[in-house]
Structures are given as C-alpha cells and as structure tokens.
Amino acid sequence: MNKKRTEQRQHYVPAAYLGRFSWDTTKRPRKRPLYVAAKNADRICCRKAEEVAYEIGLYNLSGSELWLDEHIDVWDYESRLPAALSSLRDVSGGIDAGVWLHTLVPFVAGLFVRGPDANNGDNNAGRIIEFQELLAPVMAARWTVVHLPAGSELISSDRGFGGVTLAGQTAIMVPCDRQTALVLSYCNKRSVAAWSEGNWVAPILHRDVESSVSELFRQSVARSAYSSVYGSSRELVAQFVDDLGSTAKFPAGIVTQNDCDLMCHTYDYFRLCSAISGPPDQAQDLANEISWDALPDKWDIPVAVELLFPERTRGGVLVSGSEIILNLQYGLSVMRMRQELRDFRRGAISVLPIRHLARHLGALGEHWQSGRLGASGNTHMTVQGVGKELEINLGLLRSDLGLS
Numbered sequence: 001m002n003k004k005r006t007e008q009r010q011h012y013v014p015a016a017y018l019g020r021f022s023w024d025t026t027k028r029p030r031k032r033p034l035y036v037a038a039k040n041a042d043r044i045c046c047r048k049a050e051e052v053a054y055e056i057g058l059y060n061l062s063g064s065e066l067w068l069d070e071h072i073d074v075w076d077y078e079s080r081l082p083a084a085l086s087s088l089r090d091v092s093g094g095i096d097a098g099v100w101l102h103t104l105v106p107f108v109a110g111l112f113v114r115g116p117d118a119n120n121g122d123n124n125a126g127r128i129i130e131f132q133e134l135l136a137p138v139m140a141a142r143w144t145v146v147h148l149p150a151g152s153e154l155i156s157s158d159r160g161f162g163g164v165t166l167a168g169q170t171a172i173m174v175p176c177d178r179q180t181a182l183v184l185s186y187c188n189k190r191s192v193a194a195w196s197e198g199n200w201v202a203p204i205l206h207r208d209v210e211s212s213v214s215e216l217f218r219q220s221v222a223r224s225a226y227s228s229v230y231g232s233s234r235e236l237v238a239q240f241v242d243d244l245g246s247t248a249k250f251p252a253g254i255v256t257q258n259d260c261d262l263m264c265h266t267y268d269y270f271r272l273c274s275a276i277s278g279p280p281d282q283a284q285d286l287a288n289e290i291s292w293d294a295l296p297d298k299w300d301i302p303v304a305v306e307l308l309f310p311e312r313t314r315g316g317v318l319v320s321g322s323e324i325i326l327n328l329q330y331g332l333s334v335m336r337m338r339q340e341l342r343d344f345r346r347g348a349i350s351v352l353p354i355r356h357l358a359r360h361l362g363a364l365g366e367h368w369q370s371g372r373l374g375a376s377g378n379t380h381m382t383v384q385g386v387g388k389e390l391e392i393n394l395g396l397l398r399s400d401l402g403l404s
Contacts, residue, residue, distance in 0.1 A: 009054040012114040013160045014078045014107070019049035020085065020177040021156050023232040029082050034230040037237035039244045044234050052230060053158040055116055059123055075110055076298040077103045088145060088204065089180045097193040097200035097276045101139075102296035105269070108174060108184070109134040111160040115226055125351035129304040136265035136316075137255040139192055139272065140326050141172075141184040144205040148179045152214040155221055155231035162220030163253065166207075172253040173217055178232060181217055188255050188328040193276055195322035200276040215239075223247040255328050261338060263347050264312050264331035266304060267364055270295065271317040274365070275324055284319040290365035292358045303357055303364070308348035311371030311379045311394065318403055329401050337392065342384045 019029030030050040037044050084103040087095055095104075112134055113119065119127040144166065148154065154175040164173040164183065171185040193200045222229050222240035224247050231237045255262075267290065275287035277294040286294070306313050312334060316327035338344075357364065369375045373391075377398075380389045398404055 009050070009056060010058040010060075011050075011054040012058060012116060013053040013111070013156075013158055014075070014081055015048075015050040015053070016078055016081050017085070017107070017160065018053060018156055018230055020082070021154070021175070021231055022049065035232065035234050035237045036228055036230055037241045037244070038228040039225075040227075044238055049230075052228065058116060059127075061123065075106070075114070076300060077106045077110075077296065081107055085176050088182065089147075089176055091204075092206055094194070094196070094201035094203045097202045100202035100204075101269070101273055101276065102299075105135060105138055106131075106296075106301075108161075108182070109138045111174065115159060117226065125302075125304075125349075128302050128351045129349055131301070132266055132269070132304045133257065133262035135269035136262065136326070136328060136331075137260070138184065139269065140187055140190060140328050141254045142187040142190065142205065143202075144183045144185065144207055145176070146173075146181045146183055146213070147206065147208045148181075148214050149208075149211050150179070152211040153178050153218075153232060153236055154181060154214055155218050155229050155236050157221045157225035157229045159221075159224050159226050162217065162222075162224040163247065164217065164220050170252045173220060175217065175221060184254055186253055186255070188260075188332060189316075190326065191323045192272065192326045193324040195280045200324070219243060255332070259335060260328055260331040261312065261334040261346065262331060263306050263309070263349070264334050265315050265328055266306060267313055267367070268315040268317055268326060270303075271315055271365060272324065272326070275317060275319065280319060280322050283324060287317045287319065287324075288365050289363045292354065292364075295354075300354065302351045302353050304349050304351050305357070305361070305364075305367070306347045307350055308345070309371065309379055310367050310369075311373065311377050312347070312368070314368040314377060314394070314398065314403075316401075316403055327401060327403060330398060330403055333397055333401070334394075338381060341381050341390070343381045344385045345382075 015030035019032040022032035022034050024032045032049050033046050036047050080103040084099050113127055113131045156175045161172055161174045164171055166183050169185050171183045174182045176182055193202050219240050222243045225244050229237050270290045271287040274291045274294040275283040278286050316330045318325045377394050379392050379394055382389050
C-alpha cells in the first residue's frame with residue numbers, strides 16, 4: 001500500500017544529487033551507495049542516497065496553513081537536477097538559461113532553507129519566504145565551476161555546501177560531483193543571461209585547480225554539515241569526522257538580508273523566467289509583467305507576496321541590448337535608507353498558492369503599482385518605524401541606478 005505523501009520520506013538534500021558522490025555509476029543516482037559518517041556515530045556505515053538526508057513529514061503543514069496544501073515538499077526541480085549538474089560541469093562558457101533558472105538556481109537556494117534547522121526549525125510559510133528571497137542573491141552571485149584533476153575526490157553533506165576562499169574572496173562552495181564544485185562569490189550587479197544564436201545563455205566561469213584544493217573543500221563541507229557527510233570511501237568521510245557541524249553560521253559569499261532589502265527583489269526570479277521566454281526585443285516587457293506561463297514545468301512552490309510595501313517590489317531586472325542584467329543595488333540602497341532611519345519594517349508578507357494568484361492577482365510584475373501612492377511607486381519610511389512618515393521617491397532612486 002502506498003503511504004500518504006505526508007508520511008513519506010521528505011529529503012532536505014536531493015537524493016538524485018547525493019548519488020553523484022558514489023563510486024557506483026551504474027545505478028540511478030538515488031539508488032547509489034554512499035559511505036556515511038555521522039556526528040556522534042560510533043562507526044561509518046553504507047547507505048543508498050535515498051536513505052539519507054530526510055525526515056518523515058519534514059515539510060508537512062498544519063492549522064491555518066493547510067490551505068496551501070498538506071505539505072510543501074514541492075521541490076520539483078529535483079527530477080531535472082542530474083542532467084543540469086552534468087551540463088554545468090561539461091559546458092564551457094555558458095549554460096542554457098532555462099536550465100540554469102529552472103533547475104540550478106532553485107536547487108542552490110533550496111540548500112540554504114530546506115534543512116531541519118532552517119527557519120528556526122519550524123515548517124511554515126517562513127521557509128517559502130526565505131527561499132524566494134534567496135533566489136535573487138543566488139542569481140546575482142558570480143558562478144564559477146571549479147574542476148579538480150583526476151584522482152582528486154570531493155564529498156557532500158546533509159547541507160550540500162561549505163564556505164571557502166577563492167582568489168582571496170570569501171565564497172560559498174557547492175560540490176557537484178566527485179571532481180567538480182560550484183563556487184558562488186559576491187556580486188550585486190551582473191549580466192545573468194545573453195542572447196546567442198537564438199537562445200538565452202547564462203554565463204558560467206570555469207577554473208582548473210590543483211588537487212590540494214580538494215582537501216580544503218572536503219574540510220569545508222564537513223564543518224558546514226548538519227550532522228553527516230557522504231562520499232565514495234570510508235577514508236574520505238572519516239578524514240574530518242571530528243569537524244562535523246563545527247560551523248553553524250551561514251557562510252558569507254552572497255548578498256544577504258543584513259545588507260539588502262531582499263523584498264525589493266522578491267519577484268526578480270519570476271521576472272527573469274518571464275524575460276527568457278521571448279527574444280531580446282520582448283524581454284523587458286515580459287520581465288515587467290511576469291507571465292505565469294513562463295515558470296518551470298510543475299512549479300508548485302507557493303509564492304510570497306508583499307502586501308504592506310508592494311511599491312518596493314519593482315526589482316532590478318534590466319534588458320540592455322542582447323543581455324539581461326540583474327541589479328541588486330536597488331535593494332541595497334533601500335536597506336541603507338531603512339538603516340539610517342532605523343525603520344525595521346520589512347513589510348507584511350503572505351504566502352499563496354500559484355493557482356490562487358493566477359486567478360486573483362493578475363500580473364505579478366505590476367503588483368508594485370498597488371501601493372498607497374499608486375503608479376508613482378513612491379514609498380513611506382518612518383524614524384524607528386513609529387515616527388513621522390517620510391515619502392521616499394523610489395522612481396528617482398531607480399533612475400540614479402539606471403533602473404527606470
């Protein structure tokens with residue numbers, strides 16, 4: 001008898017991803033065996049990828065949030081992940097922008113919010129809000145694929161990332177397989193897609209490194225683990241077993257909510273998905289409106305909608321010739337103003353099913369015009385969140401940033 005979806009294993013790191021670190025490449029990724037070293041375990045064991053990094057009912061919902069669904073285990077990009085990671089490894093110079101946007105970007109953002117301890121360990125709408133906010137910083141970061149020489153080995157963990165330093169810059173490293181890793185380094189404005197031979201391509205940097213880097217990467221993964229690491233041999237996973245989970249903080253390396261008002265860019269992922277659904281001469285209009293039809297197939301993840309300050313959600317997606325630019329300097333500037341005024345209010349956010357939004361909201365990209373001051377797009381801030389209201393001309397700010 002099939003178990004109810006709420007009673008099944010809900011993986012917080014995709015099994016199809018973890019299987020790439022097995023010595024056995026003949027089976028489906030999720031069926032491949034892995035050596036497992038776990039915190040406080042007295043021995044190293046061997047498990048299939050589908051038998052680790054999960055909890056029963058981890059994403060189940062209850063109470064008033066049941067109207068979203070019984071659960072939010074809706075990370076449907078997982079079925080596309082093995083092919084996308086192989087393309088990231090094998091394709092030099094750039095990757096199909098649809099593959100990058102629809103699969104790789106949500107996969108990386110999901111690593112930061114899907115764990116049992118994310119969102120203070122609670123499974124509620126906050127997990128979806130954080131996931132959606134992180135999509136823009138992940139897209140804006142500089143993506144570099146690091147290639148290790150034959151004979152080098154990487155491991156992964158029940159978080160799937162670690163903090164590293166590359167070319168003197170603090171960054172986030174996501175192992176992709178036993179010899180390849182993705183490194184995300186800080187960037188707040190860059191070209192995220194370019195039109196080439198009739199298709200949008202996402203630029204990816206590639207770099208070859210020495211085998212000695214693999215040990216540093218393995219140690220980083222172990223230190224950032226939640227409780228376990230996975231690899232192709234007992235020796236690899238045992239090497240840093242005493243360091244498991246010793247780094248509790250989110251590694252630096254991308255724009256965060258500490259320096260950027262991420263609600264200003266909370267719809268930028270959807271803007272980019274919409275923009276690449278047409279050629280360059282249509283891309284800006286598509287980004288401004290946001291077409292629900294442009295989202296990835298089977299995208300059932302609920303959408304976080306800003307209700308208190310919708311005028312701030314105009315985002316930072318700009319089409320310039322044959323390129324699409326993502327500019328987070330808009331959110332950085334809004335955050336600086338809020339910090340100067342000590343206005344702690346980030347807004348009022350509701351999480352809604354896509355099917356509900358498509359019927360009742362209309363064009364998500366034009367939601368910014370529904371603020372108190374209408375299509376002017378201006379917003380209000382107050383001193384310490386309770387003092388006299390000040391009207392902020394967001395149009396002027398955006399013009400200064402080249403985002404008019």
